[in-house]
Amino acid sequence: MNERQPVDLLFFGAHADDVDLSAGATIVKMVKSGLRVGMVDLTHGEMGTRGAPHIRKREAQAAARILGASFREQLDLGDGNLRTDRAAELEIIDVIRRCRPSLVFTSWPDDRHPDHTRTGRLVTEASFYAGLKKLETDLPAHRPQATIYYLQNYMIPPSFVVDVTAAWKTKMRAIAAFKSQFHDPKSKEPQTFISDPRFLQMIEARGGHFGALIGATYGEAFVTKQPPRVDDVIGAYGGREIL
Numbered sequence: 001m002n003e004r005q006p007v008d009l010l011f012f013g014a015h016a017d018d019v020d021l022s023a024g025a026t027i028v029k030m031v032k033s034g035l036r037v038g039m040v041d042l043t044h045g046e047m048g049t050r051g052a053p054h055i056r057k058r059e060a061q062a063a064a065r066i067l068g069a070s071f072r073e074q075l076d077l078g079d080g081n082l083r084t085d086r087a088a089e090l091e092i093i094d095v096i097r098r099c100r101p102s103l104v105f106t107s108w109p110d111d112r113h114p115d116h117t118r119t120g121r122l123v124t125e126a127s128f129y130a131g132l133k134k135l136e137t138d139l140p141a142h143r144p145q146a147t148i149y150y151l152q153n154y155m156i157p158p159s160f161v162v163d164v165t166a167a168w169k170t171k172m173r174a175i176a177a178f179k180s181q182f183h184d185p186k187s188k189e190p191q192t193f194i195s196d197p198r199f200l201q202m203i204e205a206r207g208g209h210f211g212a213l214i215g216a217t218y219g220e221a222f223v224t225k226q227p228p229r230v231d232d233v234i235g236a237y238g239g240r241e242i243l
């Protein structure tokens, strides 16, 4: 997989699998439509109960290939105590200035896992600061058009839902690439919240629920403080009745 490069959409997550679980099918759909997508994990996931970091890294690369991402990179901001100091912010600014995305996606800055909360805040602030011309680094300033949040543990009313019906199977295949993390009857590692078979059932059910909100079989939901412009109001509500 190529190194960091210019992309249209840039997805940040604290841990490998955060983005895949919450927005993987949207990546598949966007890549199919011709957009370039980059993925950045802010940590190596070294605090995870199952799977050593080198195994998780290999799994993360395999998942990114299945999703169709142009690259997946891992920073080292500290799993379980994610750094949000100026040096960490400058690392994110560097990624944004190098990749020059139109849109940045990250965690909602208030989630059950504090690393998700910190990631959301850090990436939101870095996305803005990356556009300050007088903040001089090795790279020219660049400000994305918007920061958009995917949903993880806490449910926030979505700002919009992407119909990902055609991309759902590919997303679940990418998630299956994280073999050390999810349900494997042969694994001798300790059972965790996400290795319980009910976790993947929950992901499936959540996709079905978000899909139902827009009259589709599967959907992925996003929140943004900057509402998207809609030109075709009737079309935006096509295929469904009031639930």
Ligand SMILES: [Zn+2]
Pocket (backbone or CB within 6 Å): 014, 015, 018, 113, 116
């Ligand atoms: Zn996570």
